[in-house]
Amino acid sequence: MTTEAQRVFCDLRAGQPRALSRAISWVENETRQAPELLEQIYAQAPHPWVIGITGAGGAGKSSLVPHIARRLADGGSRVAVLAVDPSSPLTGGALLGDRIRDNAGEQHPRVYFRSVATRGGQGGLATCVADLVRVTAAAGHDIVLIETVGAGQSELGILNVAHCVVLVNAPGLGDDVQAQKAGVMEIADLLVVNKADRPGAEDVVASLQQALLLSEARAHMREGVNELADGATYWHPPVLKTAALDGTGVEVLCGQLHAHRALLQRQGRFEELNRLHDLRRMQAYFKEVVQRRLQQRIESMALLQLLEEGLARGGGDPLGAARQLADAVLPPSHDPTDLQAPAALADAVTRSPIPPLHTQKEKETTP
Ligand SMILES: Nc1nc2c(ncn2[C@@H]2O[C@H](COP(=O)(O)OP(=O)(O)O)[C@@H](O)[C@H]2O)c(=O)[nH]1
Ligand SMILES: [Mg+2]
Numbered sequence: 001m002t003t004e005a006q007r008v009f010c011d012l013r014a015g016q017p018r019a020l021s022r023a024i025s026w027v028e029n030e031t032r033q034a035p036e037l038l039e040q041i042y043a044q045a046p047h048p049w050v051i052g053i054t055g056a057g058g059a060g061k062s063s064l065v066p067h068i069a070r071r072l073a074d075g076g077s078r079v080a081v082l083a084v085d086p087s088s089p090l091t092g093g094a095l096l097g098d099r100i101r102d103n104a105g106e107q108h109p110r111v112y113f114r115s116v117a118t119r120g121g122q123g124g125l126a127t128c129v130a131d132l133v134r135v136t137a138a139a140g141h142d143i144v145l146i147e148t149v150g151a152g153q154s155e156l157g158i159l160n161v162a163h164c165v166v167l168v169n170a171p172g173l174g175d176d177v178q179a180q181k182a183g184v185m186e187i188a189d190l191l192v193v194n195k196a197d198r199p200g201a202e203d204v205v206a207s208l209q210q211a212l213l214l215s216e217a218r219a220h221m222r223e224g225v226n227e228l229a230d231g232a233t234y235w236h237p238p239v240l241k242t243a244a245l246d247g248t249g250v251e252v253l254c255g256q257l258h259a260h261r262a263l264l265q266r267q268g269r270f271e272e273l274n275r276l277h278d279l280r281r282m283q284a285y286f287k288e289v290v291q292r293r294l295q296q297r298i299e300s301m302a303l304l305q306l307l308e309e310g311l312a313r314g315g316g317d318p319l320g321a322a323r324q325l326a327d328a329v330l331p332p333s334h335d336p337t338d339l340q341a342p343a344a345l346a347d348a349v350t351r352s353p354i355p356p357l358h359t360q361k362e363k364e365t366t367p
Contacts, residue, residue, distance in 0.1 A: 005036035012041075012139050017112070020139040024114055027131050038131055045138035047274040048080075049261055052158035053147045055168030060194035063244035064168060065147050066111075071247075071254045072143050073110040080136035083115040083147045084129060112141060127288065130161045130281045159187055160280040163273050164260050166190045166253075169208065171200030185211055188237055189260055196241035196249060208239045224256055225263050235263055297329050 002010075008026075011019030023041075026034045053061050053068070062083065069079045107113075116126060133144050148158055158165055167188035172195070185191075191212070193204045223238035238256050242249035264270040298304050307321040 003033075003036060005033045005040070008033070009037055009040045009138070012135070013044075015140050017139075020112065020136065021114070023135050023139075024116075024132055027128050027135055028117060028126075030128075038134075041131075041134050041138045045134045046142075047277070048133060048137040048142050048144045050133055050144045050146065050162045050164075050277075051257060052162035052165045053145060053168060054149070054158055054165060055192075056173055057149055058173060059168040059170040060242075060244045061147050061149075061168050064192070064194055064242060064250070065145055066113075067242075067244060067247045067250040068254060068257075069111045069113075069145055070108045071250050072145075072257075073108045076110075077143045078110045078112075078141045079108075079143045079145060080112045080139075080141035081114065081145045081147065082129060082132055082136070083113070084126060084149075112136065112139075127281075127284045130277065130284075133161055160284070161277055163264060163270060164189045164257060166192055166257075168192045168194050169204055170195040171198050171204050189235065190253070190256055191237055191239045192242055192249075192253060193239065194242045194244055196243045197245060201241055205239050205241060212237060212239070224259050233263055233267060235260060294329055298325055301325075301328060303328055 008019050008023055012023055023037060025031075026037060051068075053065055055061055065081055065083070069081050073079045114132075116129060116132060129146060133146075136144055146158065146162065165187050167185070167190070169191065170193065185208075191208050193201050193208065195201060221234060221236035223236055226234040226236060228234060240249055240253050240256065242253060261270070264273070304325060307316075307324060310316045311318060311321060
């Protein structure tokens with residue numbers, strides 16, 4: 001007997017667009033069929049090439065992404081776009097579709113667009129985006145573009161899924177948004193100054209180049225791939241100008257995207273990132289599952305009500321109450337072998353996002 005999940009999986013593999021939309025909805029909404037479907041997908045779907053497009057709101061990400069998607073698809077690839085944008089309403093795709101047609105002409109037969117809810121992602125990337133990447137790959141998409149709004153910490157979430165991070169800037173967004181917070185500059189593999197048709201674009205380019213030189217260990221690199229005398233290779237993030245209104249600069253941008261990917265593959269980094277992404281997904285999901293189970297257990301306990309009532313009367317100790325609850329669901333262990341494993345797991349789970357490629361490459365490229 002075939003289950004509903006197995007049927008959707010087969011339809012997905014056969015490339016039926018409706019199966020893809022359905023599968024994505026299941027995963028987004030965490031329906032009861034989702035785990036079985038995902039199990040099959042993770043066992044069989046390849047890792048696509050994942051490109052994250054991030055940056056401040058208004059920089060032109062949504063306008064630029066269709067151009068990038070079309071150009072990449074013109075090369076023969078099938079491209080999926082996941083727009084994780086809290087400002088876009090949760091449409092069934094109709095509104096998004098209109099916007100794309102406005103911006104980049106007729107839809108491309110090899111490009112699939114979908115907006116994704118940010119729910120659960122704490123203002124950043126929904127944790128299920130990693131699953132959606134594999135869902136789209138199962139449907140035959142070999143490139144996935146993820147549009148996400150950059151707001152501090154949330155850019156960092158993109159590192160857990162993307163092989164390449166494109167940071168989009170534009171003139172007129174305010175100096176500090178541009179020549180920014182070192183943290184954001186450091187995760188970018190490519191810097192784009194969009195709205196090149198507007199005054200001030202050159203200044204933004206110059207300030208980004210300046211900021212890059214300050215944050216880079218080697219000041220004499222050219223943009224993109226650098227071949228060093230000792231045979232090592234090095235990626236210096238290019239700063240590129242685009243105009244999303246007519247697609248100016250998108251060809252060069254896509255050329256650099258391909259160059260970056262080729263370098264990752266040459267360095268063995270592409271596969272390494274795939275494994276890291278899986279590891280990050282496991283860690284994030286482990287956290288989710290444990291948190292949910294603990295919450296369920298706590299909610300069914302009479303102790304919770306007692307403690308809450310105590311606090312409601314006033315004069316209580318909230319920290320002590322929290323500790324009592326924690327002790328009740330997870331009694332502190334006295335067996336040292338028992339202690340080690342959870343400590344190692346907790347350490348793995350709380351580790352910071354993976355460091356960006358170009359701060360690691362010196363280590364990795366020297367044999
Ligand atoms: N002049 C100009 N305006 C642009 C360009 N790209 C986007 N815009 C406009 O900038 C605004 C924000 O664009 P949008 O793509 O929604 O930005 P996002 O918030 O980064 O996704 C919209 O009104 C766009 O029409 C461009 O290259 N030149
Ligand atoms: Mg947008």
